[in-house]
Amino acid sequence: MNLTGNTILITGGTSGIGRALAEAFHALGNKVIISGRRQVLLDEITAAHPGMSGLQLDLDDPDEIEVFAVRIRREFPGLNVLMNNAGVFKVEDLTCDNIDISLARQTIQTNILSVLQLTAGLLPLLRAQPRSTVLATSSGLAFVPRAAYPSYCGSKAFIHAWLQALRFQLRDTSVEVLELAPPYVQTELGGPEQASDPRAMPLAEYIAEVMALLANPNPPRGEILVKRVEGLRWAEKNGTHEKTFAALNAI
Numbered sequence: 001m002n003l004t005g006n007t008i009l010i011t012g013g014t015s016g017i018g019r020a021l022a023e024a025f026h027a028l029g030n031k032v033i034i035s036g037r038r039q040v041l042l043d044e045i046t047a048a049h050p051g052m053s054g055l056q057l058d059l060d061d062p063d064e065i066e067v068f069a070v071r072i073r074r075e076f077p078g079l080n081v082l083m084n085n086a087g088v089f090k091v092e093d094l095t096c097d098n099i100d101i102s103l104a105r106q107t108i109q110t111n112i113l114s115v116l117q118l119t120a121g122l123l124p125l126l127r128a129q130p131r132s133t134v135l136a137t138s139s140g141l142a143f144v145p146r147a148a149y150p151s152y153c154g155s156k157a158f159i160h161a162w163l164q165a166l167r168f169q170l171r172d173t174s175v176e177v178l179e180l181a182p183p184y185v186q187t188e189l190g191g192p193e194q195a196s197d198p199r200a201m202p203l204a205e206y207i208a209e210v211m212a213l214l215a216n217p218n219p220p221r222g223e224i225l226v227k228r229v230e231g232l233r234w235a236e237k238n239g240t241h242e243k244t245f246a247a248l249n250a251i
């Protein structure tokens, strides 16, 4: 994708990877719209970045998503990039007698259904642009799961497969379809301690590598893969899946 001249909507723009991407694209002069539930953060981030817009959206509410898509189409008719980045990461214990299925339901709503609904709501607009991008954030865990997060890993594997299908269906249109598959990165996704976990990739380093990859007009298979995630991405192909799975799930 072009790194400049875009109007970009980033979900999950209030923190972590989404916020850092929003700031990087804003610094390059793009029109950036961020969304998230936390109004205080939307206000704080947009105040620090003149020209950036912040729109509150709870992706767990399908009615809100519908109204939001209509609003985006009306207020930002030049939108040409949708980044479906918001996500939740929940531990699920499948060994107890009273498994809490609500965690799976919420994961599927936030990480899958909201992506499908928002993309469906904005694709007519994106298809009408001369050049546009739909991106969704999957994870290295789509390829080798961490057993404590079963629905999360499943949701990201879904996103990987769904993006492949979407990319193929849109191959003769103006819409490119990208998958951002991060490795373990220093954000608060898994709790505050993750942001300073030395085993996780520093956020600024991750974003710098991602921006360089996004500048490639034809990223291989439409996948934005930093070096650190390649071990997970290619474990199956390299015959290292079993070993990688064991290492990832060592107690």
Ligand SMILES: NC(=O)c1ccc[n+]([C@@H]2O[C@H](COP(=O)([O-])OP(=O)(O)OC[C@H]3O[C@@H](n4cnc5c(N)ncnc54)[C@H](OP(=O)(O)O)[C@@H]3O)[C@@H](O)[C@H]2O)c1
Pocket: 011, 012, 013, 014, 015, 016, 017, 018, 035, 036, 037, 038, 041, 057, 058, 059, 060, 085, 086, 087, 088, 089, 110, 137, 138, 139, 140, 141, 181, 182, 183, 184, 185, 186, 187, 188, 189, 190
């Ligand atoms: N960090 C990693 O190690 C890592 C690795 C692989 C993949 N990822 C993926 O990267 C993406 C960004 O995660 P992150 O690491 O940047 O974590 P993060 O800092 O926790 O960001 C998650 C974002 O999602 C938003 N969000 C969550 N639930 C929402 C909902 N119901 N409605 C609207 N917004 C919602 C949050 O905003 P509000 O709370 O304001 O709503 C927040 O901005 C996620 O899809 C995650 O799965 C991260």
